[in-house]
Amino acid sequence: MPNWWTEVRTFLQQYRSNFKHTGAVLPSGGSLGRALTRFVRRRDGDAHSAAGNSPRPASSEGLRILEVGPGTGAVTKHIAAALRPGDQFDMTELNEAFCAHLRRRFESESPFYQVASQARVMHCPIEQLSIDAPYDLIISGLPLNNFNVDEVEHILGIFERLLKPGGTLSFFEYIGIRKVRALVSDSQGRQRLRGIEAAMNGILRRGEIHRDHVWPNVPPAYVHHVRFERSAV
Numbered sequence: 001m002p003n004w005w006t007e008v009r010t011f012l013q014q015y016r017s018n019f020k021h022t023g024a025v026l027p028s029g030g031s032l033g034r035a036l037t038r039f040v041r042r043r044d045g046d047a048h049s050a051a052g053n054s055p056r057p058a059s060s061e062g063l064r065i066l067e068v069g070p071g072t073g074a075v076t077k078h079i080a081a082a083l084r085p086g087d088q089f090d091m092t093e094l095n096e097a098f099c100a101h102l103r104r105r106f107e108s109e110s111p112f113y114q115v116a117s118q119a120r121v122m123h124c125p126i127e128q129l130s131i132d133a134p135y136d137l138i139i140s141g142l143p144l145n146n147f148n149v150d151e152v153e154h155i156l157g158i159f160e161r162l163l164k165p166g167g168t169l170s171f172f173e174y175i176g177i178r179k180v181r182a183l184v185s186d187s188q189g190r191q192r193l194r195g196i197e198a199a200m201n202g203i204l205r206r207g208e209i210h211r212d213h214v215w216p217n218v219p220p221a222y223v224h225h226v227r228f229e230r231s232a233v
């Protein structure tokens with residue numbers, strides 16, 4: 001499986017050179033990718049679409065989807081496979097090497113190239129992303145637990161502003177990661193982790209509509225799906 005090895009090698013190289021932003025040693029596994037993309041597959045009117053659990057209010061237009069921090073494309077491939085004609089799929093990635101890797105996949109690899117005309121890989125941190133229309137779905141792979149509290153609060157605010165009212169944010173965190181890190185942190189580090197927890201709990205209390213427990217992932221992860229009924233701005 002040469003593509004898998006290329007993906008792992010690229011990821012490891014970037015992890016070594018930029019731990020804070022890469023945030024994981026390996027790309028996400030298939031179970032995590034499927035959980036993160038459940039609302040891409042679940043469309044209005046689909047047989048499995050429970051009332052109030054579709055990606056957005058009823059409409060026949062395609063979905064506007066943003067993936068933040070696609071890395072080597074482990075989650076991207078699940079989004080690509082679930083895209084339908086009329087959908088627009090944007091990705092915003094801080095790391096240039098990951099962008100180059102992803103662009104190659106969209107040129108030549110299935111299921112990427114089939115949806116290349118609907119997809120845009122943008123080399124840009126989410127903090128600087130400027131868009132002309134908001135999104136129905138945001139899927140984030142950002143390692144928020146590596147960031148400062150201010151950065152986390154800022155990014156969560158950006159997610160909310162970039163979503164349409166009623167749009168859905170899906171993001172993951174490793175189960176128990178803050179508790180484990182608190183054990184090996186100094187008091188400043190523990191204060192940072194408590195601040196991140198408070199920021200995350202704030203948005204989860206306001207709008208978490210579903211949580212997946214992804215036990216087969218290494219390490220196991222929660223996937224939070226949050227619906228903001230009303231834009232913060």
Ligand SMILES: C[S@@+](CC[C@H](N)C(=O)[O-])C[C@H]1O[C@@H](n2cnc3c(N)ncnc32)[C@H](O)[C@@H]1O
Pocket residue numbers: 021022023024026027028068069070071072073074075092093094095098124125126127140141142143
């Ligand atoms: C934990 S990796 C996840 C990669 C991939 N989604 C996966 O699940 O395998 C985090 C990714 O977020 C990217 N990233 C970190 N901070 C970012 C930012 N502020 N804006 C955009 N991408 C960022 C990193 O470069 C990396 O690709």
